[in-house]
Structure formats: C-alpha cells, structure tokens
Amino acid sequence: MRNKSSFKQNITLYSMVFMLFCLVFSSVQSQSAAQYFEKGNAAYEAENYQDAIDKYSRVLELKQESAALYYNLANANYKLNRIAPSIYNYERALQLKPGDADIKSNLVFAQNMTIDAITPLPQNTFSKWYKSILNLFTIDGWATAAVVFTMLFMGCFLVYFFVYSTAQKRLFFTATCLSFFLGLSALFFAFRSQSQTNENNIAIVFSPTVEVRQEPKMSSEEAFVLHEGTKVRILSVREEWSEIQLADGKEGWIPKTDIKAL
Structure with a gap:
C-alpha cells in the first residue's frame, strides 16, 4: 500500500503533465489557427474568395478570433456580394476594435448594399459626444486605461509627499488630481461599455x-x-x-x- 506522501507526489506529477499537455495543445491550436489565417490571406490575394472564407472559418472553429480575422472574412464575403455575412463580420470586427477607420469605412460600403433605408431617431449633441467617447475603446481597453491611470495616481501621490519644492508639489498635486479624475472616468466608461453590450443585443x-x-x-x-x-x-x-x-x-x-x- 502506497503512503500519503507518494500519493501526493503522483497527484502533483499528473497535474503537471496535464497542465503541460494543455499548454502544448493550446500552442498547437494557435499555430494551426495562424496557418489557416495566412492561407486565407493568400487565397484572398489570389481572388479565391470562397476558399479564403473557408480558411478564415476554420480559424473560428479553433476558437480563435480577432478584429483582423473578422475584417478579412467580411471583405471576402463583400467581394462575393454576400450582404448579411459581410455586415455581420464587419460589426464583429468593430466590436473588437471600435475606433478602426478601415472597418467603419468598409461597413458603410456594405450597408449601402442593403435595401432597407432606415433613418435613425435623432440624437442631441451630448448623446453623440458621449457615444463617440464610449466607442473609442473596447471594454478591455477602458479597463486597461483605468488600471494605468490608477497606477499613475498612486505614483504621483507618493512623489507629492517626497518633493520639497513648492513648484514641484503643485505640479504633482495637479497630476495626482488629473490622473484620479481620468482613472474614475475610464472606470465609468468601462462599466458603461459593459452595460451597453448587455443592453444592445x-x-x-x-x-x-x-x-x-x-x-x-x-x-x-x-x-x-x-x-x-x-x-x-x-x-x-x-x-x-x-x-x-x-x-x-x-x-x-x-x-x-x-x-x-x-
């Protein structure tokens, strides 16, 4: 009969082997996705748009996604005059990269192919300004900005207490207040972005x-x-x-x- 120490060692060994297997599998999967993505790009350049769509779709089947992938997939569908798939994938790309000018421009071209002419309800200036700021970054982007400004706030706050010059104190006090305000703003937009994603189905x-x-x-x-x-x-x-x-x-x-x- 094995003692407890030996049993624990075996469990640890199995866990390490399993983790190693997961890492290797994830790495192989990522490499396969990258290969399909490159093959899709090559097919697109050769004007084999359906083949490009098939290759890009294989990347999605491997649970890999990116704004570039959806953008290229939309372009290939657009070349085949497939309105819905092109708009759908441009929208997916825009979700991952809200501020990308190329995605927005191509989305407009695709939307011009639709039959339905729908005039959005009018928005006031504040609403337009608010949405333009909110759509600058994704949820992750706003969250990252909040973390960066929080760290900047802490750094400026510490430096403020260690400097002796009045001018430097004023400078770092201003920087502390500004970074604090920007951090709170980024956090607010991160929550609003998450809320908008849940509301706008x-x-x-x-x-x-x-x-x-x-x-x-x-x-x-x-x-x-x-x-x-x-x-x-x-x-x-x-x-x-x-x-x-x-x-x-x-x-x-x-x-x-x-x-x-x-």
Whole structure:
C-alpha cells in the first residue's frame, strides 16, 4: 500500500503533465489557427474568395478570433456580394476594435448594399459626444486605461509627499488630481461599455426577405418587411420568435432563424 506522501507526489506529477499537455495543445491550436489565417490571406490575394472564407472559418472553429480575422472574412464575403455575412463580420470586427477607420469605412460600403433605408431617431449633441467617447475603446481597453491611470495616481501621490519644492508639489498635486479624475472616468466608461453590450443585443437579418409580425405567430398581421443585412436590436425572445426594434423605433416580431445575433 502506497503512503500519503507518494500519493501526493503522483497527484502533483499528473497535474503537471496535464497542465503541460494543455499548454502544448493550446500552442498547437494557435499555430494551426495562424496557418489557416495566412492561407486565407493568400487565397484572398489570389481572388479565391470562397476558399479564403473557408480558411478564415476554420480559424473560428479553433476558437480563435480577432478584429483582423473578422475584417478579412467580411471583405471576402463583400467581394462575393454576400450582404448579411459581410455586415455581420464587419460589426464583429468593430466590436473588437471600435475606433478602426478601415472597418467603419468598409461597413458603410456594405450597408449601402442593403435595401432597407432606415433613418435613425435623432440624437442631441451630448448623446453623440458621449457615444463617440464610449466607442473609442473596447471594454478591455477602458479597463486597461483605468488600471494605468490608477497606477499613475498612486505614483504621483507618493512623489507629492517626497518633493520639497513648492513648484514641484503643485505640479504633482495637479497630476495626482488629473490622473484620479481620468482613472474614475475610464472606470465609468468601462462599466458603461459593459452595460451597453448587455443592453444592445444586436443582430443582423440573414434572410433575403422576411415579414415582421405584430405578434409572435405567423397568423399575426404583418408590421413591416425587412431584407438581408439590416441591423436590428433584440428586445426579447419567446420560443421561436424574437422581438426586435429598428434604429427608427419600429418594433415587431421575427422568427429567430431569420436573424443572427452578434
């Protein structure tokens, strides 16, 4: 019979082997994803857009994602005039990299291919300013900024107590207050970004044409018609139906299979 010490040593050994296996598997998976990504880029350059889409999709199957991947996948679909997949992937890329000008520009080109002309509800100047700041970074970006400004605040606060010059004290006191304010602001935007992600359950219409109903049943009266590529917000879900809202405020019910959530 093995003693306790030997048993614990074996458990530790097995744990180390398992962790090593996980690291090796993760490394191999990442390398495979990178290879498929490069093959997708090569196929895109050769104008083999469907092959590029297949390669990029393999990367997603390996549970790897990035703004560049979604951007390239959207470009390949755009080249094949696939409206919904291109808009969907541009939106996914924009979620990971909100301030990217190329993604925003290409998204506009893709949206111009849609049939539905939806005029968003008017926003005041403050709302536009607020959203423009909020969309500068992702949730992780704002969280990182909060950590950086917090560390800067602590550093300036410590230096403030160790300097003797009046001018230097004023300088570091100002820097302390500024970094504290910026840290709180970054933390606020991080929470608001997370809240907005939870509230704005956005989806893209994938069916060429779909009739939106006033109630969640096929026998209900038609409210309006949507076409491929239109962006909607999911308000609620009931069995096989999703209650949606358009940017102009219109609401209705649509079959879940006709849309794809971001």
